[in-house]
Amino acid sequence: MRLPHPLTGELFESPVPPGTGWPEDPAVRRTPVARSTADVVELAQTDELAELDARVSVCRACPRLVEWREEVALSKRKSFADQPYWGRPIAGWGDPEPRVLIAGLAPAANGGNRTGRVFTGDRSGDWLFASLHRVGLATQPTSEHAGDGLRLLGARMMAAVRCAPPANKPTPEERDTCSPWFRRELELVLPSTRAIVCLGKFGFDALLNALQSVGGAVPKPRPKFGHAVEYPIPGPYGEVVVLGCFHPSQQNTFTGKLTEPMLDTVMTRAKELAGL
Numbered sequence: 001m002r003l004p005h006p007l008t009g010e011l012f013e014s015p016v017p018p019g020t021g022w023p024e025d026p027a028v029r030r031t032p033v034a035r036s037t038a039d040v041v042e043l044a045q046t047d048e049l050a051e052l053d054a055r056v057s058v059c060r061a062c063p064r065l066v067e068w069r070e071e072v073a074l075s076k077r078k079s080f081a082d083q084p085y086w087g088r089p090i091a092g093w094g095d096p097e098p099r100v101l102i103a104g105l106a107p108a109a110n111g112g113n114r115t116g117r118v119f120t121g122d123r124s125g126d127w128l129f130a131s132l133h134r135v136g137l138a139t140q141p142t143s144e145h146a147g148d149g150l151r152l153l154g155a156r157m158m159a160a161v162r163c164a165p166p167a168n169k170p171t172p173e174e175r176d177t178c179s180p181w182f183r184r185e186l187e188l189v190l191p192s193t194r195a196i197v198c199l200g201k202f203g204f205d206a207l208l209n210a211l212q213s214v215g216g217a218v219p220k221p222r223p224k225f226g227h228a229v230e231y232p233i234p235g236p237y238g239e240v241v242v243l244g245c246f247h248p249s250q251q252n253t254f255t256g257k258l259t260e261p262m263l264d265t266v267m268t269r270a271k272e273l274a275g276l
């Protein structure tokens with residue numbers, strides 16, 4: 001059944017076939033599809049960030065995650081039953097030559113997996129984009145739908161795992177299968193990047209692994225995750241500062257473990273370090 005996109009009114013199937021007009025869809029119908037771990041390794045070897053985004057967005061390499069993301073896209077949360085669901089992996093998004101990078105864990109089943117844009121349409125994203133707007137890294141305080149005109153200012157977001165996992169928990173094998181996408185994206189944006197904010201421990205650890213594999217001198221013993229920690233790490237294009245930040249999950253924001261001032265402090269610091 002085709003349903004209207006909440007912004008454009010255009011009709012889409014769920015999941016959304018690539019290249020059919022969904023706002024900000026990076027893929028075209030002929031974008032090559034990764035169907036195995038080996039395919040991911042091979043297809044991640046592109047020099048074009050836009051092509052990498054396109055390839056990520058049609059990937060089918062993890063059977064459990066493909067089944068889950070498409071199942072959620074068809075069954076839908078009741079409050080979104082009148083909307084089409086993206087139901088595909090979520091590519092990195094934002095400035096192609098960022099100075100600040102924001103690294104998370106994975107998209108949410110009824111957030112990014114519904115809207116097709118990272119952190120868009122869920123409560124964590126509401127917190128994150130409001131903070132980015134307050135500190136001057138986003139043009140709007142809200143991010144509800146792809147195609148709403150929102151832009152990040154000198155910043156880019158990406159997730160360590162690109163498909164929504166059941167219970168927000170990818171398996172170690174799924175994390176490893178997805179890692180070539182993450183690593184290659186990091187490699188392509190690293191020349192301009194000066195500060196990297198890692199949301200949560202999973203994103204922090206995945207980022208350090210990726211940074212090391214692209215030539216970053218990650219110290220031993222490994223830096224420990226914590227809120228507002230900072231680690232300068234020499235890399236192939238100069239020093240980048242990796243910052244820890246509690247994830248703006250509902251669990252953290254409801255309990256007061258993460259407050260708006262705490263989030264703003266880290267984002268402001270990243271902006272300063274990046275010279276923005």
Ligand code: SF4
Pocket residue numbers: 040056059060061062065066089161162163174177178179181
């Ligand atoms: S998690 Fe990553 S590797 Fe696995 S299907 Fe999604 S995009 Fe592909």
